[in-house]
Amino acid sequence: MRVIETERLKLRGWKFGDLDDLYHYGKNPRIGPAAGWQPYANKAVALSVLHSLMSRGENWAIELRETERVIGSISLTTDLKRGEMNAKIIGYNIAEEQWGNGYATEATKAVVRYGFEVMDVSVIAISHYPFNMRSKRVIEKCGFTYEGTLRHAFRRFDGEVLDLVCYSILREEFYGQDRDDITDEERAKPHYERTPPPGQS
Numbered sequence: 110m111r112v113i114e115t116e117r118l119k120l121r122g123w124k125f126g127d128l129d130d131l132y133h134y135g136k137n138p139r140i141g142p143a144a145g146w147q148p149y150a151n152k153a154v155a156l157s158v159l160h161s162l163m164s165r166g167e168n169w170a171i172e173l174r175e176t177e178r179v180i181g182s183i184s185l186t187t188d189l190k191r192g193e194m195n196a197k198i199i200g201y202n203i204a205e206e207q208w209g210n211g212y213a214t215e216a217t218k219a220v221v222r223y224g225f226e227v228m229d230v231s232v233i234a235i236s237h238y239p240f241n242m243r244s245k246r247v248i249e250k251c252g253f254t255y256e257g258t259l260r261h262a263f264r265r266f267d268g269e270v271l272d273l274v275c276y277s278i279l280r281e282e283f284y285g286q287d288r289d290d291i292t293d294e295e296r297a298k299p300h301y302e303r304t305p306p307p308g309q310s
């Protein structure tokens with residue numbers, strides 16, 4: 110899979126040497142349940158997840174360039190809610206000791222760009238559970254548009270039934286083609302750096 114470099118991060122394929130870093134954040138009960146999956150009970154579970162991440166090729170390890178350690182993951186997978194559309198959906202996790210440093214936002218902006226510019230997708234979706242205010246903030250900072258809330262969308266591993274708050278960015282929005290109120294210079298900027306459309310902040 111293609112490596113994506115940002116100012117502080119390297120998004121790359123997974124390696125066997127990442128097992129300790131994956132297990133470190135994957136066993137934390139504040140990570141998996143917020144994203145829908147069960148914390149890893151032991152290293153063997155982490156190893157089997159690592160095998161699957163290595164074979165699927167649609168999930169990047171997020172490496173901190175400064176330390177060369179993996180601090181999380183980000184995926185761009187088929188959005189099954191959107192049938193025949195060339196639509197993808199983003200998911201992410203960051204190790205707790207790294208929260209609040211802007212890493213999820215930096216990685217998400219880079220993957221959105223990759224989705225439209227390299228994969229030529231038509232729409233990129235993202236969603237969070239109603240209680241997940243950190244993820245909501247990341248999504249807002251990346252310029253996604255709120256679509257609605259899918260009620261009773263998901264039964265989590267622990268049996269809890271959760272709603273999903275859904276957002277997306279369309280290709281036209283990414284490239285500014287939906288806007289006739291802005292200059293070409295403004296249109297050429299990444300969508301999240303543009304002046305928002307009237308009535309939207």
Ligand SMILES: CC(C)(COP(=O)(O)OP(=O)(O)OC[C@H]1O[C@@H](n2cnc3c(N)ncnc32)[C@H](O)[C@@H]1OP(=O)(O)O)[C@@H](O)C(=O)NCCC(=O)NCCS
Binds near residue numbers: 204247
């Ligand atoms: C959600 C998650 C990926 C965010 O990662 P992160 O690297 O901390 O995100 P960022 O630093 O880019 O942005 C976090 C934002 O949330 C804000 N925030 C933190 N706690 C918050 C709260 N309780 N309410 C509202 N905003 C909050 C931060 O201040 C920051 O916004 P700011 O830059 O405007 O100050 C990370 O918390 C995580 O892995 N959580 C567990 C798994 C998960 O929820 N995955 C996503 C499933 S949808």
